[in-house]
Amino acid sequence: MAGSSVVQSGNYSLLIDTGFSQNAFTLDDSTKGLLDNTQFVLDGTTEFADVTTGTLNIGVKRGRRDIGDQFSAGTMSFTLNDTLANGVFNPFDTNSPYYDTADAKPGLAPMRQVQLIRYDASNTPEKLFVGYVVNYDYSFELGGLNTVTVYCADQFYLLAQTYLDELSVSPETSGERITTVLALPEVDYTDTTNIATGTVNLGHASSYKIEAGTNVLQYLSQINETAEFGRLFMSRDGVLTFQNRIGATLSASVVDFKDNGTNTPYDRVGITFEADQVVNRAVVTGLNGTTTTDEDLTSIATYFIQTTSIGNSLLHQQNEIDAAAAYLLNGEPEARYTDVGVGFASLTSGQRDAVAIVDIGDTMTIEKTFTSGTGTTSLAQELSVEGVEHAIDVYRGHRVTFYTAPTTIVYQLILDDSTYGVLDALNVLG
Numbered sequence: 001m002a003g004s005s006v007v008q009s010g011n012y013s014l015l016i017d018t019g020f021s022q023n024a025f026t027l028d029d030s031t032k033g034l035l036d037n038t039q040f041v042l043d044g045t046t047e048f049a050d051v052t053t054g055t056l057n058i059g060v061k062r063g064r065r066d067i068g069d070q071f072s073a074g075t076m077s078f079t080l081n082d083t084l085a086n087g088v089f090n091p092f093d094t095n096s097p098y099y100d101t102a103d104a105k106p107g108l109a110p111m112r113q114v115q116l117i118r119y120d121a122s123n124t125p126e127k128l129f130v131g132y133v134v135n136y137d138y139s140f141e142l143g144g145l146n147t148v149t150v151y152c153a154d155q156f157y158l159l160a161q162t163y164l165d166e167l168s169v170s171p172e173t174s175g176e177r178i179t180t181v182l183a184l185p186e187v188d189y190t191d192t193t194n195i196a197t198g199t200v201n202l203g204h205a206s207s208y209k210i211e212a213g214t215n216v217l218q219y220l221s222q223i224n225e226t227a228e229f230g231r232l233f234m235s236r237d238g239v240l241t242f243q244n245r246i247g248a249t250l251s252a253s254v255v256d257f258k259d260n261g262t263n264t265p266y267d268r269v270g271i272t273f274e275a276d277q278v279v280n281r282a283v284v285t286g287l288n289g290t291t292t293t294d295e296d297l298t299s300i301a302t303y304f305i306q307t308t309s310i311g312n313s314l315l316h317q318q319n320e321i322d323a324a325a326a327y328l329l330n331g332e333p334e335a336r337y338t339d340v341g342v343g344f345a346s347l348t349s350g351q352r353d354a355v356a357i358v359d360i361g362d363t364m365t366i367e368k369t370f371t372s373g374t375g376t377t378s379l380a381q382e383l384s385v386e387g388v389e390h391a392i393d394v395y396r397g398h399r400v401t402f403y404t405a406p407t408t409i410v411y412q413l414i415l416d417d418s419t420y421g422v423l424d425a426l427n428v429l430g
Contacts, residue, residue: 003119004052008345009398010352013117013125014055014078015048016133016150018098018107048115049098049108054085055394056147058116060129062154063233063360063387065339067246067405070225071233073156076116076129082138082146089148091136110134114152116390120353128356128390130238132157154234155191159217162187166212174198174228177314178220178242187216193240200227200245200324202314208287226313229327236359236388243361245327246384248408253382255354256365257340260378264351266342269368273335281307282328286316292325299331334406337366337381341401355400360385364402383407 003011055078062074082089088096091106098107116129131154139147165186172180175198182189202223210219224232224242231243256263280299285291308328315321344352358364367380387403 001119001123002125003117004050006392006394007397009392010344010349010356011119012052012392013050013115013119014052014058015050015115015117016108017112017114018047018049019100019105019109019112048113051080051085051089054080054082054089056081057394058390058392060116060388060390062129062236062389063385063403065387065403067386069386070221071156071231073160074129074131074154074234076114076131076152078150078152080148080150082140082148083144087146089136089138090146091138108133108136110136114150118356120356121349126353126357127237129236130154130234155189155238155240156217156234159187159189159220160215162216164210164212164214164216164219167210169203169208169210171201171203171316174200174202174223174230174314175242175244177202177223178232181216181220182240189240191238191240193242194235195240195242196230196244198228198230198242198244200315200320201317202227203316222312223314226310227315227324229324231361231386233360236357241361246405246407252363253365254358254362256367257342258365258367258380259369260367263367264342264355265346266340266366267346268341269337269366270339271335272338273333275303275306275333277330277333278303278306279308279328279330281305282325283307283309283311284313284315284321284325284328285309285311286313286321288316290316290318290321292318292322294322294325294329296329296331299329303331303333336406337368337383337404339401339403340364340366341399344398344400352398356398358385358388358400358402360388363407364404366404381406 001011003013006012058076058078060076064071080089087093088098089108090096093099100107110133112133114131114133115127117125117127119125131152133150134153134157135151137149164184169177169180175195179195181187182193220232224230229245231246233241235241257266259266278299280296280303283291283293313321313324315324342355347355362385363382364385365380365382367378369376369378383404384407385402386405389401391399
């Protein structure tokens with residue numbers, strides 16, 4: 001089995017790019033500089049250092065905790081035991097195997113790629129986080145334990161450091177606009193993407209300008225948060241992902257969490273039932289001044305006026321602005337499960353494999369048993385996954401928490417089925 005074992009959790013690899021190319025063509029080198037060499041090639045292959053055995057703990061946070069929050073950069077931090085590793089993480093140690101003697105600089109340096117990988121029961125590697133090292137925080141204790149805490153962020157961090165030149169854009173769908181921005185020379189985003197077309201149109205009847213100095217990540221977020229209302233995030237394996245407006249979800253629960261001894265167990269669940277969920281008045285205004293207001297008068301009579309307002313929407317068509325205002329309304333609070341957590345020690349090998357790779361945008365089921373009178377009753381909800389947090393302690397194991405949001409579940413139409421063969425809003429083709 002590849003990787004290093006984490007107690008009652010599986011095998012993992014924590015890899016950091018050392019900055020070396022292990023098989024790169026090198027001019028004037030008697031071995032690596034030979035022409036027509038099939039072993040040492042122009043680009044070479046990035047060499048990664050596996051630092052798992054020197055790691056004490058790992059924490060990953062990705063996505064958002066609530067559907068009303070904005071997606072930001074995913075982060076990972078981990079602490080390395082440099083005393084146990086005989087000082088190889090020390091940036092001043094020129095004898096470290098990770099020190100680049102050719103360029104006289106540490107191999108383990110900021111802005112190097114980092115990957116957290118878990119291996120399933122069939123030894124297939126599954127990436128849980130892909131990003132870049134942002135900072136090494138060294139703590140040297142005289143006569144004590146020397147540690148290095150490493151802070152990482154996914155590719156959203158890079159987009160947040162990038163700014164646009166002045167750009168004239170013509171009407172495009174939300175997904176097309178994101179693709180246009182990523183391809184600009186001042187952005188030059190070349191990593192893998194999974195960009196949906198989008199369900200709305202951006203721009204005006206004629207082209208208009210995006211001001212020079214506009215932050216790339218903020219603009220991409222503006223597309224999603226003021227117009228599409230979908231999801232824009234980095235997947236667990238480092239793919240920039242854009243999903244269409246959140247609406248009905250074809251039922252396909254990837255994990256069923258239950259507390260009755262069947263399916264996948266859990267040890268904590270959060271429940272909310274609050275007035276803050278209510279939005280009964282929505283105002284949406286486009287950049288060209290086109291605006292609309294929608295209200296739920298029945299909700300206002302019960303829960304008073306609770307308004308959300310968007311003043312910088314990239315929408316411009318009146319019908320789409322009207323639809324956005326209607327979409328934002330949520331007239332009735334609903335009790336729901338907000339998060340669920342579980343330690344891998346309580347799971348079977350197959351359950352660990354399934355839980356480890358749950359990603360943002362997936363659907364899961366959470367069921368809880370409640371006391372009801374002299375007996376019990378159970379309530380199950382299918383929910384969308386909006387955020388994922390991993391906490392891995394090499395001596396205590398792996399724990400994961402998922403943050404959820406309500407979603408409307410629809411089911412695939414099944415001919416001649418008494419339940420799923422009926423044509424209605426909840427049974428759909430495909």
